[in-house]
Amino acid sequence: MRQGYAIANQYRLYSGVQNFYSRLKEELTKLDIPLTLCRTGDAGIFIQDDGKVISQLAEADFIVFLDKDRYAAYGLERMGYRLFNSARAIELCDDKMATYLALANQGLPMPLTIAPALNYVGQENDEKYLSSIGDQLSYPLVAKLNYGSLGNNVFLLQNLNELKEFDKNNLRSPRLYQRFIQSSAGMDYRLIYVGGEFVAGMKRVNPFDFRSNVAQGGHGENVPIPEAYKELGKRCVSLLGLDYAGVDLLQGEKGEPIVCEVNSNAFIEGIEKTTGINVARKYAAYIEKTVYGHQ
Numbered sequence: 335m336r337q338g339y340a341i342a343n344q345y346r347l348y349s350g351v352q353n354f355y356s357r358l359k360e361e362l363t364k365l366d367i368p369l370t371l372c373r374t375g376d377a378g379i380f381i382q383d384d385g386k387v388i389s390q391l392a393e394a395d396f397i398v399f400l401d402k403d404r405y406a407a408y409g410l411e412r413m414g415y416r417l418f419n420s421a422r423a424i425e426l427c428d429d430k431m432a433t434y435l436a437l438a439n440q441g442l443p444m445p446l447t448i449a450p451a452l453n454y455v456g457q458e459n460d461e462k463y464l465s466s467i468g469d470q471l472s473y474p475l476v477a478k479l480n481y482g483s484l485g486n487n488v489f490l491l492q493n494l495n496e497l498k499e500f501d502k503n504n505l506r507s508p509r510l511y512q513r514f515i516q517s518s519a520g521m522d523y524r525l526i527y528v529g530g531e532f533v534a535g536m537k538r539v540n541p542f543d544f545r546s547n548v549a550q551g552g553h554g555e556n557v558p559i560p561e562a563y564k565e566l567g568k569r570c571v572s573l574l575g576l577d578y579a580g581v582d583l584l585q586g587e588k589g590e591p592i593v594c595e596v597n598s599n600a601f602i603e604g605i606e607k608t609t610g611i612n613v614a615r616k617y618a619a620y621i622e623k624t625v626y627g628h629q
Contacts, residue, residue, distance in 0.1 A: 336367045336368070336395055336626065337368055337370070337393070337395055338362065338367055338369045338370070338394055338397065338398065338625075339369070339371075339391060339394050339397045339398070340355045340359070340369055340370070340372070340400055341372055341374055341377065341397055341399050341400060341401055341410075342371060342372070342374070342401055343373065343400075344374045344375035344376070350603060351601070353601065353602070354601055354602055354603070355369070355398075355400060357602060357603075357606070357613075357614035358614050358617060359371075360614065361615045361617070361618035362618045362622075365618060365619075365622050367618075367622060369398070370394075372391065376390070377406060377410070379409040379410065387409050387412040388413070389409070389410065394415065395625050395626075396416045396417070396418060396621060396624075396625045397416070397418070398417075399418065399419060399424060399599075402428040402483075402598075402599070404425040407421035407424050407425075408421040416624075416625060418577045418578060418621060418624075419578060419598045420577075423576045423598055424598045424599075427597060427598040428481060429480050429481065429508070430480045430481075430595060431480050431510050433595065434447055437573055437574070437593060437596075440569070442566065442569060442570065443586070443591065443592045443593060444592060445514075445584070446470065447510055447511070448470065448471065448510065448512075449508075449509070449510040449511075450463075450501070452508060453505045456505050457505070458502055459501055461494075461498065464494065464497050464498055464501055465494055467511055468493075468497055471511060471514075472513070472514075473491065473492055473493055474492045475491050475511055475512065475513065475514055476490060476491075476511065476512040476513070477490075477500050477509065477510075477512075478509060478510050478512065479507050479508070480507075480508035480509060481508070483597075486549075490514065490544050497511075515585075515586065515592060517584075517586055517587045518584035518585040518586070519544045520539060520541060520542075520544055520545070521540070521546050521585065522537075522538050522582050522583060522584050523537055523582070524538055524554070524580055524581075524582055524600070525559065525563065525564065525581045526578075526579070526580055526581075526602070527567060527568065527576065527578070527581065528578055528617050528620045529624075530571055530572055530576075532564045533611065533613055534605050534606075534611040535559035535563070535609070536554040536605055537555040537557045538553070538554055539553060540552030540553070548604050554604050554607075556608050560589075560591070562590065563583050563591040566593065567583060567591075570593060571596070576598060577620070577624070579597065579600065580596070580601075581595075581597075
């Protein structure tokens with residue numbers, strides 16, 4: 335009997351994750367592949383005293399990993415499960431600076447980015463150093479904590495005083511600072527890829543915030559996606575080794591695409607409604623082909 339699991343966060347089941355699971359389950363059921371929802375903690379992953387990784391999960395052919403718990407993901411892979419996405423891909427996308435570094439030196443356009451040294455002692459950065467960051471990026475500049483979803487932990491800083499305050503309040507948190515792409519304020523493109531191929535895309539617009547995320551008040555628009563955007567997104571997905579991905583691209587002053595972020599578990603509810611494209615069906619077909627060798 336064919337069987338798959340969907341693994342979600344132990345403590346919170348976001349509505350977007352619930353929808354993602356429900357839609358994927360619906361499409362996989364049509365292919366005679368049951369999909370069972372499980373939480374990371376319920377999987378009961380641990381390392382025995384003989385060094386062997388085991389889990390409480392029953393046998394399954396694959397796991398759709400709908401969380402960012404890299405420890406659970408690596409543990410399941412050690413047991414031999416085929417994960418969609420891989421633990422390494424999830425880890426790279428979860429950490430924004432790790433994403434940029436993985437995409438660096440490949441000729442991909444990205445905002446000028448500065449990551450202060452990781453701080454384990456809580457010592458404040460001196461004003462001269464922070465001032466140099468402002469001089470390089472100019473104001474306003476974007477500040478991001480390296481971990482965060484749905485547009486959370488992303489801020490627009492207007493001056494040195496705001497930069498000093500943000501840096502002081504987040505000394506022990508991995509973070510980065512970026513040049514603000516004014517031409518893309520409150521707007522970007524969300525592109526979805528399955529098996530390395532573009533399947534759907536929409537323009538996201540937020541007239542009330544510099545962040546275009548739907549969770550921050552933005553909305554999707556069904557517009558043609560320029561080929562240059564599709565190709566840039568495809569390169570990002572390939573370099574990060576993703577089975578499924580949502581790539582967010584900013585629009586430069588001349589209309590050119592600029593990498594913003596890459597998401598290993600981009601929600602599908604909004605883009606399916608906006609574009610009318612059955613993303614879940616395409617993902618289910620890719621899983622079946624990958625695991626069982628069916629077209």
